[in-house]
Amino acid sequence: MKIVLDAMGGDTGLSVNLEGALLASKYFSKSDTIIIVGIKSEIEKYINSKKISFNCNIEIVDAVDNVGMEDSPTKALQEKQESSIAKGLDLVKNKKADAFFSPGNTGVILAFSLLKLGRLRGLDRPAIGIIFPIGKHPIMLDVGATPDAKPKNLYQFALLGTEYIKIMRNIEKPKVGLLSIGEENSKGSVVYQKAFELIKNDKEINFIGNIEGDDFFKNKVDVIVTDGFTGNIVLKFGEGMVHWLKENIIISVKPLPLAIIGIILSIPGILGIPFFLASMKKLLKKISYDEIGGAPLLGVDGLVFVGHGKSNPKAIKSGMLNAKNLVEHNFIGDLKNIIEKRSDSETD
Template sequence: MKIAVDAMGGDYAPTAIIEGVIAAIPDLEADAVVVLIGDEQVVRPMLEKYPVPEGRVEIVHAPEVIEMGEHPTKALTQKPASSISIGFKLLKEGAVNIFCSAGNTGAMTVGALFSIKAIEGLLRPAIAGIVPQIDGSQSIMLDIGANADCKPETLAQFGEIGSIYYKYTFNVEKPRVALMNIGEEDQKGSLVAQAAHVLLRDNKKINFIGNIEGKDFFTNKADVIVTDGFTGNIMYKLGESLYPISKIRGFKDQFIDQTNYEAIGGSPVLGVNGNVMIAHGVSSPLAIRNMLGLAYRQVKADAYRHIVKALS
């Protein structure tokens, strides 16, 4: 298995990326090889500072970098030798099994759509966030930012692809799918939410349990939480704020520690013909280390192929 990582993506790249990769190597199975994509003149001297096991890390030269503030489409067009562009080229060619980056999120999303493309039959790809639960389990929520405005049909499809991803990645036969809403009753919410509820309820391919509210976010009411990217992004970042607040307030809690973005590390892009993972721009070495662990699980689960089959 080859896990490609954008060595130049993120506010603290390439140092944090390389340190995270080095820390992750002992955690990963022996069949995992990390492919660092970036300026070789910068990456190789940094990598050589560490005792890297033979054959576990490779470098692919990419002399250009798409900066955080650049326009995604323009940057991908104007910088074909960027680490993100080359990462997607390798993924499309099958030279790597997954591409991960803490770089420009827009470029990662657009790059996925331009290279490996959306799965046929899918309305919109989504970014899925891993949500820790107070009992120690994990749920996923989608979308968390790729689609601010969603039609009911799009939300219904999120429920289906999220269920498939959860089933194969977390080994749960019938994941509980819920719609995030302002009340548990069927007729609650906006016109979009009400229509999405009907579509989710009528989809016999999923285990739809109805609406949940914001108070249920961390209480293991559902395995797959469906919402639009606007609401999802706000909720996800609110959840992530708990950890720094606990640090400021001076208390420690096992659950709160899991809301730290570093504990998860990455968010998969679902609905494209391949494995893509996006990390925080401020990713630390610990975040990169944990992202690589999740990336390995995602490749092993082969969830995207099951989504392709379901939508074909």
């Protein structure tokens, strides 16, 4: 197995990406390979200076261009063909690697993925899926690849999300919900009403109907279907809420001087401290995006994961391990068969 890491992507720099690869390598076998793509001299300098020893094989592929987070997809396609994103995806395209992970520019990754890999046959538009760290940790798609989704796109997103969750969660029939402004079938725009009928009529999809925003917290579904415009707004709101919650939990549990004295004088209070701290740690872990690692770009003819631009080493590790898991389960091969089967049945 060979997983590509874009070492130059993201806001946090080369060191974070390489430290994440080091963490991920502990879960790889000796025969597996992590292909690190980026400026070779800088990569080798960092590895040698830190005396990093990976648990699996390492290959370094030189890429002289670097895509910034501010670069437009159009500019990158024209001027950054020698970038770590482009060269990394070329490896997947040419079957020299099994998957690609990057915490870099999402728009550029999407553009190069469509150019290099293309869409799966029978699939109209790709979708970016994100796992929400609340409730059942559902996947929501799309969150930015297709802002102007048509009914058929939303139906296909339901298929993509279903197959993804089957593997990642080992759920035989994931529950699918269509994000709307009410639970009734007639609620939502004409696009969503038509999408509702398409999803409902596919008996292979475990469709529970429309869901609303508050259903994110109710453990109702495993897959949330929406267009990229709505999904991206919800995603950014969710990220901001998690950040706010973490900050306020930390502030709220800082003990006041009198509280400290009260705890010291109370033996039961002292005994309860470890349990309280453990509960807080568990909660913070549960709502952490670091555990998720990255968002799959579903619908292109290859495994592509997009990490957050501010990913830390743990998030890089999580994203690479998600990619590894999908490779082990032949996700793309199985997904091709499912999409092509649906496409063929539509033309019969």
